[in-house]
Amino acid sequence: MDKAETSGKAADQPRRSWKQDPDRVRANILLVARQVFADKGLSGTRVEEIAARTSTSKRMIYYYFGDKEGLYREVLADAYRQTRKAEDALALGGLAPDEALRRLAEFTFDHHRRSQDFIRLVMIENVHGGRHMPDSADMAGENSSAIRLLEEIYARGLASGLFRPGLSALELHWHISALCYFNVSNRATFSRIFGNELFEEPGQDALRRHIGEMVLKLVLA
CATH class of the missing domain: 1.10.357.10 (Tetracycline Repressor, domain 2)
Structure with a gap:
């Protein structure tokens, strides 16, 4: 198995986990976002930073919550x-x-x-x-x-x-x-x-x- 194939399989693993356990992914995003928003506020927070601390991607955060304000609202709730x-x-x-x-x-x-x-x-x-x-x-x-x-x-x-x-x-x-x-x-x-x-x-x-x-x-x- 070459490196490209190995890398591709590794990249596919998070995507499979998103499909298999979306509730876990969503809960992980909320947990990390709560910490970042509490530390930096709404205006000081970047979605990229939240994504980097989770097991998901910026695209998936937008998929679940729409935008940064939508994520912030759900974190509050x-x-x-x-x-x-x-x-x-x-x-x-x-x-x-x-x-x-x-x-x-x-x-x-x-x-x-x-x-x-x-x-x-x-x-x-x-x-x-x-x-x-x-x-x-x-x-x-x-x-x-x-x-x-x-x-x-x-x-x-x-x-x-x-x-x-x-x-x-x-x-x-x-x-x-x-x-x-x-x-x-x-x-x-x-x-x-x-x-x-x-x-x-x-x-x-x-x-x-x-x-x-x-x-x-x-x-x-």
Whole structure:
């Protein structure tokens, strides 16, 4: 077998894998694109760089996602989907409502801390005025699960007399998200001004605990 034939077979291998497992190829593109977009933003990202980091080609990226903005939109939607899936996997139904709410707040803190590329994507999209966000109808299924989870916890807390009336699941979601988001989004500037103490493990442990306590104090009767 000559070199040209060997080279041709090697080139054909990725193409066969595209046809055999398109879901895997698409997932790989989204994973790599998420990292690049979070690092360089929409305008600073080149599709060629994403293709070079994946097992596919620029042509295939356009085949799956249309163009760079289409890929960016799908990366955003997938990032929110992954966050909601992680929340849905929590087993909170067997916990008392106050403990369930605390657990959810602490989970959100840890999730955002681990998924810093997700927070950077949200920061970037806010710079763009949210214009690349998927339609609200497309996002409702993923994001309403977070609200449904809080509605269930809050309803149980009201029924047991643990929680005070007059709040909403959407408001609770806002408070939890705001507290946990700041820990990642403003780390660079905050630590430059005040030092890194709060971002070392003891500081992060304390912040996680305090966020759970603050949310509970907001809702407890």
